[in-house]
Amino acid sequence: GFFLEMLGFSYAYGDGTVALENVSFQVGRGERLALVGPNGAGKSTLAACLAGIRWGTGQYLLDGRKVEGAFRRNLWRHVGLVFQDSADQMVCSRCGDEVAFGLRNLGWPESRIRKKVQAMLHWAGLEGFEDRVPQHLSGGERKRLALAAVLAMEPEVLILDEPTAGLDPQTEQKLLQLLDEVEATLVLISHDVCFVSMLTDRTLLMHRGRIVDDLPTGKFLVDR
């Protein structure tokens, strides 16, 4: 079977706005997928549902298991989401604690956490940042910190919501290099044609809460 699968999945917000309507798609393990479409198409809502933060109706299976009950409550262990605004994601007052946060929830021993924090900060080009305040970092530094914190937990699926928003071209290039090393199954929400073409093989096009096209990324970009 497929690694990740949604079948007839729908989501409506509390005010009645239908953000996802009968969404079905399958993703193979390790596949790199782009999610594109106009504002309001439902991309961020789908990201939240894939990460288990929001829950609609229909089926969602990960690695053959139905995402429900305890598995859904623990989905954060398997599916990492990097928010569009990294500042929304920061819960700690020190960068080191930010990377350690999820690992502490996972119950890792403190000595192992310390090593992992060092390794992840180094990977993200943030060595020596342990005691810095996340809110005081530049946009690019904060994005890399958010990525380091999410990837520290070694998620099988990584979802990125507009990761290049507000980044300058050099910073964007740095982020691209980091992401290219990631082995997780990737779902990238982005309006950035360059980023989408460099990182993904397949593109899902969304419109008004539905998936209206599913194409190889190269073909999608040419047809545009």
Ligand code: ADP
């Ligand atoms: P819910 O309780 O449906 O999950 P939220 O707590 O996310 O909703 O938001 C509360 C309310 O704020 C929504 O019911 C809606 O009226 C409004 N709202 C927030 N974000 C948006 C948005 N992007 N578009 C339209 N309305 C929004």
Ligand code: ADP
């Ligand atoms: P996208 O990420 O593609 O821009 P969203 O998933 O943010 O799309 O939004 C899908 C639809 O749901 C839009 O009509 C949007 O206004 C609505 N929406 C988003 N967040 C909320 C919310 N919290 N409450 C009510 N409606 C919302």
